[in-house]
Amino acid sequence: MTTRFSLPRFFVLLPFLVMLSGCSAGTTTFTSEVDSDVETLSSRVRVQDGASRFECRASSSGQCHYTLYPSACNGKADCELAPLQRFAVARGESRQIAGLVDFRPCVSTRDARVGADCQPAAGVAR
Numbered sequence: 001m002t003t004r005f006s007l008p009r010f011f012v013l014l015p016f017l018v019m020l021s022g023c024s025a026g027t028t029t030f031t032s033e034v035d036s037d038v039e040t041l042s043s044r045v046r047v048q049d050g051a052s053r054f055e056c057r058a059s060s061s062g063q064c065h066y067t068l069y070p071s072a073c074n075g076k077a078d079c080e081l082a083p084l085q086r087f088a089v090a091r092g093e094s095r096q097i098a099g100l101v102d103f104r105p106c107v108s109t110r111d112a113r114v115g116a117d118c119q120p121a122a123g124v125a126r
Helices: 005-021
Strands: 028-033 042-049 050-057 063-070 086-092 094-098 105-110
Touching: 028 105, 042 063, 042 105, 050 086, 086 094
Parallel strands: none
Antiparallel strands: 028 042, 042 050, 050 063, 050 094, 063 086, 063 105
């Protein structure tokens, strides 16, 4: 008796096999690294499966300050869209937010307003 492999069965099993391998479709990772005489910052933002995880690995101020802009701003300084969220995460800690997937993060050691280009907003001192 010969066992035939069915192509439709393969497609049904494919997502399961991908899950077992530890892979996930649609993962985005943002990293920020600064190491100078003035400040140290190491941050990682990972967007996967409808959730975003913000990891503050190192910060000379003790916190990573995040400002999240809509992806539509595309890092443009003249973007008129308001930030989606602003928050801080303590050094060595992480924060997870479900349902937040279409954004561009700006991260800093300082609690200062930044524009969509991640530069200090007009009228805000560094």
